[in-house]
Amino acid sequence: MNINVLFFGATADITGQRRVEVAIAPETTASEVSQNIIAEYPRLASHKIHISLNQQFASGDEIVRDGDELAIFTAVSGG
Amino acid sequence: MNINVLFFGATADITGQRRVEVAIAPETTASEVSQNIIAEYPRLASHKIHISLNQQFASGDEIVRDGDELAIFTAVSGG
Amino acid sequence: MDFFELTSNPIDIARVSRRVVPSECGATVTLDGYARKYTKDKASGEIRETEYLEYEAYEAMALKEMQKLIDAAKQQFEIANVGIVHRIGRLDIGETSVVISVAAPHRKPAFAACEWLIRELKRTVPIWKKEVYSDGEKWIEGDAETPEDVTK
């Protein structure tokens, strides 16, 4: 089971990528995915991290499914 | 002693003029001038009339002086 | 730099909003007021279709009042520059009658000042609007409290 993880701005700079495919176990939550990624890239831990799942802001409790799109980013700063 | 009286918009339409020179007695107030004009053009009496003296809104108590510019108009409606 | 003008030419609102921007600013709020096709008569509630408008100004006094408004806005709000342009003469439906642009380092005072300026302009700047209909015309009398109603 695979999902796509996207990075933008600061998180893309820190991870050195914009999109990775990640293999996940069944019943994994969005928050577990992002915690794993933060563990892999510890510099992310010094930022407030937000996530979206399938282009909606996510609380983290959501169970991710095969093919889902999860994005990991810092607080938005458009405008 | 003469002053210039100006009309705009509705008051210009009612009086049929935009500017008249009016002879006044010493110690005449702005309000007395406008009351005389309203008496001369009774259709003005059906409007709320505002006046300015020398390009400042006037309360009417001001004593007018030779050469003053007094304007008589309805509530402004720019914007 | 602040500016205020009366013009009988069409108003380019982008040009107005850009003239007020200094380098320490981040936001400009612009009000674009324009000739509306349908208006409701305040007394009768009747809806009338306007063919065109005419604005007339007591020009010398209007410019003085606009200067006063800008001075007062800059006292009250943390803003950098203000631009006001009011059109006079004949306006077709949809044409801009007034533009007020306020540039400020931060957007909140820009919104507050722009809203205050248009409210005060409608109350204190000696300009009058005539609505022309297919079957007549009418000088509009403002419903805001113009200073010093001498008949009361």
Add this chain to the structure above:
Amino acid sequence: MDFFELTSNPIDIARVSRRVVPSECGATVTLDGYARKYTKDKASGEIRETEYLEYEAYEAMALKEMQKLIDAAKQQFEIANVGIVHRIGRLDIGETSVVISVAAPHRKPAFAACEWLIRELKRTVPIWKKEVYSDGEKWIEGDAETPEDVTK
């Protein structure tokens, strides 16, 4: 008609503000946000001179969030049409990064909706700004409450 766009071309704010105007309207309020030369670091208070900016968007989600903002604004305020255009890519100082125009029959809800829309856009639309200085660069993290901070 409402619209919302991301663009990597310069924004013509007059065109944006005019696209939202129907014939029953009388006022359009427009916020023009642009790249500021001097910014104050929120933590250190230090003033830095920015050379240029770069905006990056999560485009598909940004467009969904912009649609939600417009729907919510039209529920809450008596407004007719909303236009939002956000620039992405590189912007020189003084160039417009975002325009929000709100047309309404009356100006008060237009002001209120425009101010609400920019506040919410800065909180919920996934776009990020990088400031580039002569000696470095920095991705700005918003100080508004972006939904659902998963680290707390």
